[in-house]
Amino acid sequence: MQLKFSVEDGCLIVEMHGELDHHSAEGARIKIDNKIEELGINKLIFDFSGVNFMDSSGIGVIIGRYKKLKDYDGKVAVVNLKPQIKKIFELSGLFKILNEFKNTKEALLNL
Structure with a gap:
């Protein structure tokens, strides 16, 4: 899992590349928490x-960052x-606690 961080309008944007699974989750969590x-x-876009x-x-990883912020x-x-x-987000109920947007620009306008 590769992570690229940027900040726009006071919001941390985390671009993720690869698989977010049990092999990479802990490392991703640590890097994201350190950057926050x-x-x-206190605003984050994945x-x-x-x-x-x-x-x-x-x-x-997603739920933990939601709780932290x-x-x-x-x-x-x-x-x-x-x-x-x-589909994973829908089945797990994640959309009950966070919003999905088409792209970063739309998310920045709505956060």
Whole structure:
């Protein structure tokens, strides 16, 4: 799992590439948490355009970051979900706690 970080309009954007699974979830979590703390940001966009597989460990990464930012009145969004990844979000109920947008630009306008 490769992560690329950028900041736009006070929002941390995490572009992910590869598989978000039990092999990569812990490393991704640590890197994302470190960046959130380093920047003091409470808005986060996960860009899934480069993710081709996600398992329950990936769900845990998303939920954990949601809980972390919720404590600081923060918001989390996801963008560019492929159909198979979107299905995982739907089945796991993640859309009850966070929003999906078509792209980063749309997410930035709505967070």
